[in-house]
Amino acid sequence: MRSRVLKLLKEGYLYPGRSNIIFVCGGNNADHMRPRFTDYCVKNESEYLLFQPEYAIDFAHSLSDEPFNLSSFEKVIGQLSLAIVIFPEAPGSFAEAGFFSAFEDLAVKSLLILDQDRLDQDSFLSIGPGKLIGDKTRYHPQIQMKYSSPDFALILKRITERDKVSRRKKFPDTTWSKTSYFDKFSIVYCIYNMLEVSTIEDVFYICKGLFSGRSDISQIREISSILLGAGLIFSHGDAGEFSATGIDRINCATRDGYNEERNSIKVEVLSLLTESGTVTLGDPSNVA
Numbered sequence: 001m002r003s004r005v006l007k008l009l010k011e012g013y014l015y016p017g018r019s020n021i022i023f024v025c026g027g028n029n030a031d032h033m034r035p036r037f038t039d040y041c042v043k044n045e046s047e048y049l050l051f052q053p054e055y056a057i058d059f060a061h062s063l064s065d066e067p068f069n070l071s072s073f074e075k076v077i078g079q080l081s082l083a084i085v086i087f088p089e090a091p092g093s094f095a096e097a098g099f100f101s102a103f104e105d106l107a108v109k110s111l112l113i114l115d116q117d118r119l120d121q122d123s124f125l126s127i128g129p130g131k132l133i134g135d136k137t138r139y140h141p142q143i144q145m146k147y148s149s150p151d152f153a154l155i156l157k158r159i160t161e162r163d164k165v166s167r168r169k170k171f172p173d174t175t176w177s178k179t180s181y182f183d184k185f186s187i188v189y190c191i192y193n194m195l196e197v198s199t200i201e202d203v204f205y206i207c208k209g210l211f212s213g214r215s216d217i218s219q220i221r222e223i224s225s226i227l228l229g230a231g232l233i234f235s236h237g238d239a240g241e242f243s244a245t246g247i248d249r250i251n252c253a254t255r256d257g258y259n260e261e262r263n264s265i266k267v268e269v270l271s272l273l274t275e276s277g278t279v280t281l282g283d284p285s286n287v288a
Helices: 002-012 033-043 054-063 070-080 091-101 116-121 123-127 129-136 152-163 181-195 200-210 217-229 259-276
Strands: 013-016 021-025 049-051 083-086 110-115 143-145 233-235 241-244
Touching: 002 013, 002 181, 002 200, 002 259, 013 181, 021 033, 021 070, 021 091, 033 049, 033 152, 070 091, 070 181, 070 217, 083 091, 083 152, 091 110, 091 129, 110 116, 110 129, 110 152, 116 143, 143 152, 181 200, 181 217, 181 241, 181 259, 200 217, 217 233, 217 241
Parallel strands: 021 049, 021 083, 083 110, 110 143
Antiparallel strands: 233 241
8 A cells, every 4th residue: 555655646646836825924803904815815716825824833833842933934934835925014014024025035925015004104114124025026016005995806916927827747856855845845735635634653654655765754743734724734633633635725636547546545545544443434534
């Protein structure tokens, strides 16, 4: 079974060429722009996954005993994202604007949304982080809109126009250490999806098989916390087991000619889990 799983992951999947995650910074109140933008994207069935860092922080604490570093964690999430949308409307988001403007690889994917009704009060943002981001971002120019009557479609249009369509790609033919963080993120997600119900140790075991015995369980824990925060996997009971949603959510796909093998493996895995009592036929994770 393990050899079939490894073969399918290496030969039978097409992985996303780029992320479809938008990292959103802003306030938390119901009338703030961040939750309103999130609601707009959900209601309009946007192709993008919206991610907020605090959703993953608690999971990161629970999945690892290592000291937590918020700045390095936000930098990882920023690197995973296609775009970083910043609504400077709360102390945390002002700090995030400054943080992301300081790193060129993050500033280039940052899109600062300024409140048109408060521009006379935003001089620090305009001449500080705003200018740094504006000089580097691929989404220039910065967007100014009335927070009282926002045009959220304009934000999504700007991102879509600059990034176009993403092509899928084959499994990376390289070592674990040389594989990009986003590729590791996609592979770990597909493993969770294929195994139906699995632990972080299970995923680590499969990754070692994929990368000639080399992997990093601390990175897998970190990726798992981000997947949890983004709602791409969910906790299955209290035994440290997780299940995944459909692989199309991050633009993964089974290659032509491999669907039958994928379905066969998932049925066999589900049968083993059912026989062991790990899952029952009524569990939500039984949906392919």
